[in-house]
Amino acid sequence: MTHPTEPLIFDGHNDVLLKLMHAGGRPALKGFHEGREGHIDLPKAATGGFGGGFFAIYVPSPWDGNDKAMMQPEYDLPLPEAIPHEAALPVVMTMAALLMQLEAEGALKVCRSVADIRAAMAAGKMAAVMHIEGAEGIDADLYALDVLYAAGLRSLGPVWSRPTIFGHGVPFRYPSTGDIGPGLTEVGKRLVKRCDELGIMLDMSHLNEKGFWDVAELSNKPLVCTHSNAYALCPHARNLTDEQLKAIGESRGMVGLNFAAAFLREDGQMRAEVPLATMLAHLDHMIEKAGEDHVGLGSDFDGAVVPEAIGTIAGLPALRAAMAEHGYSDALIRKLCHENWLRMLELTWGG
Structure with missing residues (x-):
């Protein structure tokens, strides 16, 4: 049987940079090294076999009580107002600087290619892809996009649910x-084209359905939703229809299983009581619709309430064990844990 900390997990989405910023910025990085409250740090990574993933840069809105609201039988949370570029860019720079500081301190490697990811994981170093969730920090002329690419940006979501100058998300x-x-929008379509030119992966997790199909029409790269689940099992606006899952597979793209409880549970509630069997049911469905080469993990660690059976990245061995007990082969488990992500990134980044 596969060792519980192997294969290493390369994960589609986390929000640890936001947590570190809120905890005080650079002084809070000590907790990443030594252990902190929250889902991700180096000691937990060693326990759980967490090899790295997409580290989100996200500009927060005033947002009070959303988890409580998402414990109701039905809900429709009003979206925060759009954030102007001049307000967003300093926050983007702060979180990018925290990621670079973690690299300077030896905690992780900011990866700009799949070769970088493979080398980091082989050396036991956490592999980090700089990702932007919601492109408020990017101007309409896309000058900031080119600068951020030079700094290491390799993945971008045009929206986080609230509207941007680039498009519209789901509530x-x-x-x-x-x-x-x-x-x-027309500016959003230019953004898609420029990301394709640069080799920046586009993440459609928070885009609405029309935006998803706009990207599918415009982009010549694989379609990706880094942290989304199956609408057929949980009818939440954040989840993907069977048609979308099929399109992801046909494009040789990826969908990452979101651990956020509200997008797993059939009742849509943000409660941690989620059996591992529910996560496996979403994996089964997404594998059936997109194909086993196009599904991975996209936890949303440090950004959501996750199943109590996992808790933090230290609990990832429980998911590997559940996959094996469910009948997944060692080869399929390796694909789900990291091989599918790396294959897709080779297609998107060109190596």
Whole structure:
């Protein structure tokens, strides 16, 4: 049987940079090295076999009580107002600087290629892809995009649910489809084209359904939703229809299983009482619709309430064990843990 900390997990989404910023910025990085309250740090990574993943840069909105609201039988949370570029950019720079400081301190490696990821994981170093969740920090002329790419940006989501100059997202609404409103703006379409040119992976996790299909039409790269689940099992606006999952597979793209309880549970509630069997049911469904080469993990660690059976990255061995007990082969478990992500990134980044 596969050792519980192997294969290493390369994860599609985490929000640890936001947590570190809120905890005080650079002084809080000591906790990443030695252990901190929260989901991700180096000691927990060693326990859980966490090899790295996409480290999100996210500009927060005033947002009070959303988890409590998402414990109701039905809910429709109002989206925060758009954040102007001049307010967002300093926050983006702060979180990017924290990621670079972690690299300078030897905690992780900021990876700009799949070769970088493979080398870091082989050396026992956490592999980090700089990702932006919601492109408020990028101007309409896309000058900031080019600068951020030079700094290491390799993945971008045009929106985090609230609107941007680039497009429209999905609200936190249950029950609801993601077929809500218009998709990409004309500036958003230029953003897609420029990301394709640079080799920046586009993440559609928070885009509404129209935006998803806009990207599918415009982009010549694999379609990716880093942290989304199956609408057929949880009818939440954040989840993907079977048609979307099929399109992801046909494009040789990826969908990462989101551990956020509200997007796993059939009742859409943000409660940690989620059996591992529910996570496996979403994996089964996404594998059936997208194909086993196009599904991975996209936890949303440090950004959501996750199943109590896992808790933090130290609990990832429980998920590996559940996969094996469920009948997944060692080869399939390796694909789900990291091989599928790396294969897709080779297609998107060109190596």
